[in-house]
Amino acid sequence: MDWEGKWNFKSYKAHDIQALYQHFKIRKSGEIDEFMLHLVGADYVFLNEGKAYSLSGMHYQSGDYVIQDDFIWINGQKAFQIIEGNPDRIILKPLGFIFNQDDTTANDVFLTYEKDHQYTTFELDYTAPKYNTWRNQSKxxxxxxDIINRLKQQVEYSRIYFEKESKLHQxxxxxxxxxxxxxxxxxxxxxxxxxxxKWLKYYQNYEDQTFAYNMLLHAFKQSxxxxxxxxxxxxYNSIIFNRMQDYLETLNVSIPSEEE
Structure with a gap:
């Protein structure tokens, strides 16, 4: 089976959904996504030449992967059990999810991913680490x-994402x-x-969020x-993104007095 490529998260399934609700202290069924997708779900998993990249909520991760028997190992750790695998779909059991670590299978959680057959690697690859450095939030x-620099990286990611997806989908x-x-x-x-x-969550407080947004909006108007x-x-859109990047490159923002 060809494991390499981009696998988009489709859904999750639990044998005992009520047990999941109890575990996460969920009161309404619709709230489960907020917890599940940040813990075990991902917008995509990308496997290429022995490298694995995943985006889950705000968390971007990369590492080396090896597939042995019915398991996927990430950075030497057994990360997923392969429940089902075919050229179009894979179903995985996330072994790092604490809720799964019991002697029974009643509470197991399974993730389903679908292969994006149109997605291939070339220069415009927004899953690559070099386009995701803006996700590394400072402590x-x-x-x-620093906020301007992060914003520049986010705009670059947006440009790459748009140009890549536009070539694949209508x-x-x-x-x-x-x-x-x-x-x-x-x-x-x-x-x-x-x-x-989501994109504002990387900024540490409301003041920084509003500053980043105002800079982005001003760059857009300038473009x-x-x-x-x-x-x-x-x-047309590529020109806008390139103009925004060029404008943000010219900014040299002074440090407010309270930060000096």
Whole structure:
């Protein structure tokens, strides 16, 4: 079986969903996703040339993988049991999930991934570590210039993601993806500010979030100020992202007095 490629998270299943609710102290069934996807789910798992990349909620991880018998090993640790595998779908049992570590199978959780047969590696590969460095949040309070640098990396990721997905699909979907943009058939817009947006979670407080958003919005307005001449929507949006990156590169933000 060809394991290499991009596998998109499709769903999860538990033998005893009520036991999961009790474990996470869930009161409403709809709340389970908030806990499950951050713990054992992922927007995608990407396997290529012995490297494994995964995006789960806000967490991007990479490492070496080996498939032996019915298990996937990540960085020398047995990470998943392969329950079912075929060219289009794999079902995995996450072994690192504490809830699974018992003597019975009644509470096991299973994850289903579907193969994206259109996705192949080449220069525009947004799953690559070099395009995901902005996910490494600093433990210390960030300076304004640090926020600008992170924002530049996020815009670059957005450009790569858009250009890659546009070559694969007729419509670019951002559900579950940490982008501050909405894509339409005739252009792209910046989402309205809301602290709950995934991409803002990397900034440590409301003040930093609003600063990042205002810088992003200003960069977007600057990029669309002049007339854009393009043959199609792909080229149009690519010009916007490139202009935004160029504008953010010119910014040199001073440190507020309270941070000095």
């Amino acid at each position: 210390d309070k960030e300076k304004r210039q 419509m670019v979907k951002t559900i579950g993806v940490e982008l501050p943009f909405l894509f339409y058939n005739n252009g792209v817009v910046v989402e309205k500010f809301h602290p709950a947006q 669309t100020y002049e007339i854009i001449e393009a043959d199609d929507i792909l080229a």
